[in-house]
Amino acid sequence: MRAAVLHAPGDVRVEEIADPKITAPTDAVIRLSAACVCGSDLWPYRGIEPVEGPMPMGHEYVGIVEEVGSEVTNVKPGQFVVGSFVASCGTCEICRSGYPSSCVNRVFMAQVGTQSERALIPHADGTLVPLPGTPDADLVPDLLAASDVLGTGWFGAVAAEAGPGKTVAVVGDGAVGLLAVLAAKQLGAERIIAMSRHEPRQKLAREFGATDIVTERGDDGVAKIEELTGGLGAHSVVEAVGTQESMEQAIRSTRPGGHVGFVGVNHDVTLSGEELFFSQVHLIGGPAPVRRFLPELIDLIWQRRINPGKVFDLTVPLGEAAQAYRAMDERRAIKAMLTV
Template sequence: MRATFMYGAGDVRVETVPDPVLRQPTDALVRVVTSCICGSDLHPYHSMPAGETRPMGHEFIGVVEETGSQVSTVKRGDLVIAPFAWSDGTCEFCREGLQTSCLHGGFWARDGIGGGQAEAVRVPLADGTLVKAPVGEDSDLLPGLLTLSDVYGTGFHAAKCANVGPGDAVVVVGDGAVGLMAVLSASRLGAEQIILMGRHKDRTDLGREFGATDVVAERGEEGIAKVRELTGGRGARKVLEAVGHLPAYEQAIGVVRPGGVVSRVGVPQYDTAPVGFTSLFGPNITLTGGPAPARAYIEQLMPAVLDGTVQPGKVFDRAIGLEQTPDGYRAMDDREALKVLIRL
């Protein structure tokens, strides 16, 4: 089969590798129908040392081709959504809805498991991981359903961790796909004011469509001052940080009001950040967030995607074939594309 690998910063290749096979009775083999490139894939694209090799991709929808003898929830021919972490669905953390901390789970493209930017994937712990979608592989809803594997669930996790609810004023830092999904999620949860901090008009226009009431293009102290002006001088109670770089974190700290919450879902690209008296402790600010347990949210978010109430698939602004995946990375890195869909 064909699969995508990264060989160092900026070096993405599609190569021929052996087909995956069942190894455990709890495995399933899934033929990938559609996948995508994540903003977090750009982190190794910028910094991965030369000489390393890793399979790529952690978001995919596919058709079950074969199952192990202990798999009971999906069968051959089912169209399934794979969240970005695989999990058993039975351990204490899975039962608490924290599948990213599953005692027996893991993540695609690690631990000997292939990536989703490929023609097929071996899915461990299929019963706990895969979610059947009630559509065919030719459905127009596939882009929206694909967002449930990561980006929509991650944006929803940001809003949920911040306890966004009716009447809230919310700031979303970042106009990438996750930030836009955080806007959509905050709107769905009833937020009254949603300020999107982003400076790419095509993206912030989509953010307005998803529910943003205000857009702040300024950054740094100027951006912080603008947000505070829009929030009566005090800042917002709920701030969702969807970037992962230190300036975004500092911006989030700058716009949250005393007693508020900063919810981070952007994968941090820093090891230290202000958490002391003047940043978090003194004003009683709560810091929360983390890797989204997307599996916990798929069934909750899917109905509105199926009936067209929400259209999160609009974050995909370019579609390519698997062989063009290196071009997709370049397009996202050059800000020529927001999020690239891969059709197989």
């Protein structure tokens, strides 16, 4: 089958690799309906994460089940399914407590690769959620977003305790940040401040429910949030970048007793214990437990109540994946979809 493979920073090639095969009785193989490129794929693409030999890329997926292992009972061939970017068993104590992305048996799908025609899904019963039927083609981007960026933005908003009466600030205007705005809106937040300096992203943020846009960053951004919140800071802040500056901006934009949900994969970030102590904010983050939210998200999409697929502003065939990576790297695209 064809798959996008990263050979070295900046060098993504679509080439023939072996078809996935079921090896464990809990595996499934799906045929992808569409694939996409994630902001976190850019870390190795930019060489910020090491690239050790050719690596199949991608971790988001929707598609049709082709084959299942002998112990799989929740999904069957022919069903259209969505799953999280982390495969999880669904039965361990951590899964059952609502944190499937930290499942004791987890497999990061980035280690498997899903920018391809087919994909192996470990722990199919715990991981995949079948749809009520075959979706209309225009719903596929929305469902694909649920696999990671929507689920991650949603977790950010839930972790930040966005809800009625709350002022929510979102640091980061990538797909995850924008979908955290959508999530905050769905969760009933009163005021949603998107921090963005890019006009097309500001526009989408407003469409998703942002009530205010702050273009300033760093200390100036923090000062602006304080100005908008009577000097106190936001109740809820979603961090969706993962850098030193964005983490500090998020923590400092939050009022004492408020909540930070941080979902940007942290890279070279060190936080001061003293600052965390005296800022007295709640902090929770990490790889989003997307599987927890999938049934609800699929239902919202199926009912056409949300349009998360709007974050895809570039669509190219799988064969031109390199072009998709370049566009995202150069911030010409928010998020690129690959037709398979």
